[in-house]
Amino acid sequence: MLGQSWxxxxxxxxxxxxxxxxxxxxxAIRNSAALFDVSPLYKxxxxxxxxxxxxxxxxTRNVGAxxxxxxxxxxxxxxxxKVIDDGTVSRLDDQRFxxxxxxxxxxxxxxxxxxxxxxxxxxxxxxxxxxxxxPNARVILEQATESDLSKLxxxxxxxxSIRGIPVTITRTGYTGDLGYEIWVxxxxxxxxxxxxxESGTPYGITPAGMLxxxxxxxxxxxxxxxxxxxxxxxxxxxxxxxxxxxxxxxxTVALDKPQFNGRRAIRAELARGPAWRFxxxxxxxxxxxxxYNAIGLAPRLPTQAWRxxxxxxxxxxxxxxxxxxxxxxxxxxxxxLAHVEARHAKPGTQLEIEITVEHRRKRALATVHxxxxxxxxxxxx
Amino acid sequence: MTVHRYDAIVIGGxxxxxxxxxxxxxxxxxxxxxxxxxxxxxxxxxEEIFPGFxxxxxxxxxxxxxxxxxxxxxxxxxGLEILPLESTITPMPNGDYLGGWADHDITRREIxxxxxxxxDAYDEYNKLMHHMAMAVKPLLAMVxxxxxxxxxxxxxxxxxxxxxFRSLSTxxxxxxxxxxxxxxxxxxxxxxxxxxxxxxxxxxxxxGTFMGPRTPGSAYVLLHHYMGEIDxxxxxxxFAKGGTGAISESIxxxxxxxxxxxxxxxAVSRIITKGGRAIGVALEDGDEFHAPVVVTSLDPKRSFxxxxxxxDLPADFVEDVKRYKIRGSSxxxxxxxxxxxxxxxxxxxxxxxxxxxxxxxxxxxxxTAYDDxxxxxxxxQPYMDIVLPSMIDPDMAPPGKHVMSIxxxxxxxxxxxxxxxxxxxxxxxxxxxxxxxxAPNFKSSILHRQVLTPADIESITGLTDGNIFQGELALxxxxxxxxxxxWAKFRTPLKGLYQCGAATHPGGGIMGAGGRLAALExxxxxxxxxxxxxxx
Numbered sequence: 001m002l003g004q005s006w007x008x009x010x011x012x013x014x015x016x017x018x019x020x021x022x023x024x025x026x027x028a029i030r031n032s033a034a035l036f037d038v039s040p041l042y043k044x045x046x047x048x049x050x051x052x053x054x055x056x057x058x059x060t061r062n063v064g065a066x067x068x069x070x071x072x073x074x075x076x077x078x079x080x081x082k083v084i085d086d087g088t089v090s091r092l093d094d095q096r097f098x099x100x101x102x103x104x105x106x107x108x109x110x111x112x113x114x115x116x117x118x119x120x121x122x123x124x125x126x127x128x129x130x131x132x133x134x135p136n137a138r139v140i141l142e143q144a145t146e147s148d149l150s151k152l153x154x155x156x157x158x159x160x161s162i163r164g165i166p167v168t169i170t171r172t173g174y175t176g177d178l179g180y181e182i183w184v185x186x187x188x189x190x191x192x193x194x195x196x197x198e199s200g201t202p203y204g205i206t207p208a209g210m211l212x213x214x215x216x217x218x219x220x221x222x223x224x225x226x227x228x229x230x231x232x233x234x235x236x237x238x239x240x241x242x243x244x245x246x247x248x249x250x251x252t253v254a255l256d257k258p259q260f261n262g263r264r265a266i267r268a269e270l271a272r273g274p275a276w277r278f279x280x281x282x283x284x285x286x287x288x289x290x291x292y293n294a295i296g297l298a299p300r301l302p303t304q305a306w307r308x309x310x311x312x313x314x315x316x317x318x319x320x321x322x323x324x325x326x327x328x329x330x331x332x333x334x335x336x337l338a339h340v341e342a343r344h345a346k347p348g349t350q351l352e353i354e355i356t357v358e359h360r361r362k363r364a365l366a367t368v369h370x371x372x373x374x375x376x377x378x379x380x381x
Numbered sequence: 382m383t384v385h386r387y388d389a390i391v392i393g394g395x396x397x398x399x400x401x402x403x404x405x406x407x408x409x410x411x412x413x414x415x416x417x418x419x420x421x422x423x424x425x426x427x428e429e430i431f432p433g434f435x436x437x438x439x440x441x442x443x444x445x446x447x448x449x450x451x452x453x454x455x456x457x458x459x460g461l462e463i464l465p466l467e468s469t470i471t472p473m474p475n476g477d478y479l480g481g482w483a484d485h486d487i488t489r490r491e492i493x494x495x496x497x498x499x500x501d502a503y504d505e506y507n508k509l510m511h512h513m514a515m516a517v518k519p520l521l522a523m524v525x526x527x528x529x530x531x532x533x534x535x536x537x538x539x540x541x542x543x544x545x546f547r548s549l550s551t552x553x554x555x556x557x558x559x560x561x562x563x564x565x566x567x568x569x570x571x572x573x574x575x576x577x578x579x580x581x582x583x584x585x586x587x588x589g590t591f592m593g594p595r596t597p598g599s600a601y602v603l604l605h606h607y608m609g610e611i612d613x614x615x616x617x618x619x620f621a622k623g624g625t626g627a628i629s630e631s632i633x634x635x636x637x638x639x640x641x642x643x644x645x646x647x648a649v650s651r652i653i654t655k656g657g658r659a660i661g662v663a664l665e666d667g668d669e670f671h672a673p674v675v676v677t678s679l680d681p682k683r684s685f686x687x688x689x690x691x692x693d694l695p696a697d698f699v700e701d702v703k704r705y706k707i708r709g710s711s712x713x714x715x716x717x718x719x720x721x722x723x724x725x726x727x728x729x730x731x732x733x734x735x736x737x738x739x740x741x742x743x744x745x746x747x748x749t750a751y752d753d754x755x756x757x758x759x760x761x762q763p764y765m766d767i768v769l770p771s772m773i774d775p776d777m778a779p780p781g782k783h784v785m786s787i788x789x790x791x792x793x794x795x796x797x798x799x800x801x802x803x804x805x806x807x808x809x810x811x812x813x814x815x816x817x818x819x820a821p822n823f824k825s826s827i828l829h830r831q832v833l834t835p836a837d838i839e840s841i842t843g844l845t846d847g848n849i850f851q852g853e854l855a856l857x858x859x860x861x862x863x864x865x866x867x868w869a870k871f872r873t874p875l876k877g878l879y880q881c882g883a884a885t886h887p888g889g890g891i892m893g894a895g896g897r898l899a900a901l902e903x904x905x906x907x908x909x910x911x912x913x914x915x916x917x
Binding site for chain 2: 020021023024027030031032136201202203204285296298299301329330331332333
C-alpha cells in the first residue's frame with residue numbers, strides 16, 4: 001500500500017501510519033483490531049531475592065503485594081515526589097519481574113539496588129513487543145496461539161506460543177480497548193507479526209502506527225511522557241515537574257508502603273492538597289461551530305491528535321493548559337487532556353479554551369470531564 | 382379491549398419515528414412508539430437472513446444523519462459507530478476503471494488519467510458545490526416557511542431563506558438555479574468530458590427517484606453528497622458498524638433511556654379521531670392507545686389514505702396526498718459470498734473492496750436503464766451501487782466470508798403485470814449477470830441471495846410502492862411543498878396529528894431531520910419547555 005510514513009522513537013524507527021491516512025488504522029482499533037510495533041519501549045528484567053524490594057523502593061505501587069502473573073501500571077518518582085517516568089511492572093514469577101518504561105532507567109534501577117540481592121538486565125533490544133488492540137484482538141490471538149484466552153484477565157499475563165515461538169502475553173495496551181501485548185525474543189518478532197496478520201486478516205486486522213495510537217490513547221485518557229508531562233529528570237525548572245497527584249495518578253500511589261522514592265514529599269503534598277489535576281477537557285461544539293460560522297466557514301477539526309500546549313481560561317484568567325487533543329471520530333466529540341488548577345478541576349466545570357480560527361485567536365467553551373472519555377466494557381470483560 | 386394513555390404516540394419505529402420519540406421523551410413526555418415488525422428500524426434494519434451473514438436489508442449507508450441529533454442524543458454512547466466508506470470505483474467495459482479515493486490528489490491524478498481537462502475541472506467543481514452546499518445546508522435544520530403567509534414566523538423564515546441566497550455570489554446563484562432545474566447529465570456536461578465520470582456522478586443523483594440522468598431536476602441531488610462533505614471530519618457519512626440497523630438500535634436505546642416505551646409487533650390499524658382531532662390509535666389486535674399527540678412516521682398515502690378515514694380530512698388535502706408522487710424505482714439484492722469478487726479491472730484483493738463499486742459505465746448505460754423502467758420493465762442492465770459491508774465491519778459475515786449489498790435501479794413498482802416470484806428471480810438474475818460482467822468469479826461465490834423488489838420493500842416495511850424516500854425527492858415535492866402544499870410544518874389538517882417521516886422536509890436518507898424538527902414543533906404547540914441539554 002502507498003504512503004507509509006515513519007518517525008523516531010527511542011532511537012528506533014516506527015510507523016506513523018502504514019497508509020497515506022491513519023484514519024482506517026484508527027477505526028481498526030475500535031472496530032476490528034490493530035497491530036502495533038511497540039518494541040522501542042525500554043524493558044528491564046529484575047530478578048533475585050530482593051527483586052520485589054527494589055521495585056517497591058522505586059515505583060509508587062505495591063509490587064510486593066502483586067501476585068505472580070499480575071501486571072501493574074505505575075509511575076515512579078524522584079526524592080521530591082516528582083514523576084520520573086511511568087510504565088508497567090509484570091510479575092513473571094516470585095522473584096522475577098519485567099519493568100517497561102518510556103525512558104532509559106537502567107542506571108536509576110542500579111542506583112536504587114545498592115546492598116540488595118538483585119540482578120538487573122536491560123532487555124530493551126533483546127525483547128520485541130507487539131500490541132494487538134481492538135474488539136477482535138482476543139479471537140485473533142486465540143487463533144494464533146491455539147489457546148483459550150478468555151480466562152486471561154485485565155492486567156494479567158500468561159505464556160504461550162505462536163507458530164512454536166514462545167511468547168508472553170499481557171492483557172495490557174495503550175488504547176483503552178480490549179487488547180494484548182505480546183513479548184517475544186526480538187529475533188522472532190517478525191514471524192510472530194506475520195502470524196498475527198495471517199490469523200487476523202479475516203477479522204479485519206490492520207497494521208497501525210503512532211498517529212492512530214495517539215488518538216486512541218487520548219480517548220482512553222492515557223498520558224504520554226514529554227507531551228502531557230515532563231520527566232523530572234529532564235525538567236529545567238520546578239514548574240515543569242509534576243507529582244503523581246498532579247497527574248491524577250492517585251490510585252497508583254501506595255502510601256501504606258513503608259518506603260519508596262518520594263514518599264515523604266508526596267505525603268506532605270497530600271496534606272496540603274495538590275496544586276494541579278490532570279483531567280479531560282471537552283471542547284464545546286456549539287461555540288466552536290459558531291466561531292467558524294461567523295466568518296462563513298464550516299468548523300475545521302484536527303484530523304490528527306495535536307501535542308501543543310493550549311491555554312484554558314476561567315473568567316478571563318488562565319487556569320490551566322491542554323497538552324494533547326484530538327477530535328474523536330468514534331465519540332464525535334473534541335477531546336483534550338489538560339492540567340487544570342485543582343480548585344477548577346471538578347468535572348462539569350465550564351472553562352474556555354483557546355482556538356485558532358483563520359489565523360485569529362478565539363475562545364470556545366470547554367468542560368472539565370473525568371477520564372477516561374472512552375471506557376468500553378470489553379476492555380475488562 | 383385495553384386502552385393505554387400517553388402524552389404522545391409515535392406510529393412506526395423507523396429512524397425518524399425513534400428520533401421523534403427520543404426528543405419528545407427527553408422533554409419529559411410520556412411517549413410510546415408502536416412498531417408493526419418484531420424489530421425497530423423500518424428501512425434501517427440489520428437482519429441475519431442467512432446464518433452468520435448480516436444484511437443491512439434495505440438502507441445500507443448513512444449519509445446525512447444530522448450531527449445535532451448525534452450530539453443531542455449522544456448516539457455514540459448508545460452504540461452508533463460510523464466507519465469510513467471512502468472510495469468509489471466504476472469498472473468500465475474496456476477493462477479500465479475510474480476510481481475516486483479518499484485522498485484528493487490521488488483522485489485528481491486518477492481523473493487526469495482519463496482527461497487532463499476534467500482533472501482541472503474537478504477542483505473548480507468541488508469548490509462551487511461546496512459553496513452551494515454551504516448555502517443550502519441550513520435548510521435541513523429549518524422548518525419550511527409558507528411563502529404565501531404573512532404570519533411573522535413565516536416572514537422570518539422567508540427572510541432567513543432569502544439570506545441564504547444572499548450569501549452566494551452572483552455566479553454561484555446562477556449555478557444554483559441551474560442545479561435546481563437542469564438534468565444531472567446536462568449539468569455535468571457543462572463541466573466534464575469523461576463519460577464514465579459523468580455517468581457515476583449523475584447516478585448518485587438519481588438514487589431513489591423515478592428519473593433518469595437526463596431528466597430535468599435530477600441535478601439537484603448532486604448537491605446532497607456535498608452537504609455530507611461539509612460535515613467533513615465530523616463524518617456523519619459512511620457505513621454504520623453493525624449495519625444500518627445499529628443506527629436504529631442506538632436511537633432506540635437513547636429514546637428508552639429518556640423514558641420512551643417502544644412496543645414491537647404492534648401494528649396500528651387506524652388513527653382514532655373525534656371532532657376534527659386525532660385522539661389516539663387502534664392496533665390490529667383491538668387495543669387502543671390514547672394521547673393528545675399522535676405522530677405518524679409513515680408516508681402520507683398510508684397515514685391519510687389507509688389509517689385515516691377520508692371523511693375526516695379536507696377534500697383538497699386528500700387530493701394532494703393522492704397526487705403525491707411516490708413511485709418506487711429501486712430494488713435491493715443482498716448476497717452472502719464465499720470470496721471477494723475479483724474485478725477484471727483491478728485484480729486481486731485491494732482497497733477498492735472497502736469502498737463503493739458503481740455499475741455506471743456510461744451515461745448511455747444509465748439512461749438506457751431508465752428507459753426500461755419508463756416503459757414498465759426492470760432494467761435489463763441496471764445501475765448499481767455496491768458495497769461489501771464485511772470489508773468495513775468484519776463482524777457482518779463469518780471470518781473470511783463476505784456480504785454484498787447491491788442497490789439496484791431501476792425496478793419500477795408499477796412493473797407491467799405486477800411483481801411476482803418469476804419476475805423477482807429474473808430481476809435478481811439480471812443484477813447478478815450485470816455484476817458478473819466485471820468480476821468473473823462472482824457467480825460461483827454466491828452462497829445466498831435475497832432479492833427485494835419494490836413490492837417486497839412495501840410488504841416488509843410498509844413504504845408505499847417501495848419508495849425508499851417516502852415520496853420522490855423532486856423539486857415539486859420539496860421544502861414547503863413536502864408532502865403537501867400548506868402542510869409542510871409537520872402538522873396535518875387533524876389537530877393533534879403530526880407527521881415526521883421522510884415524506885416531510887427535508888426528505889429521505891438516514892437523516893433523522895424530520896423526526897427532530899417535528900418533535901420541536903410538537904413541543905412548541907404543547908408549550909412544554911424544550912428540556913435543556915441533558916448533562917452527560
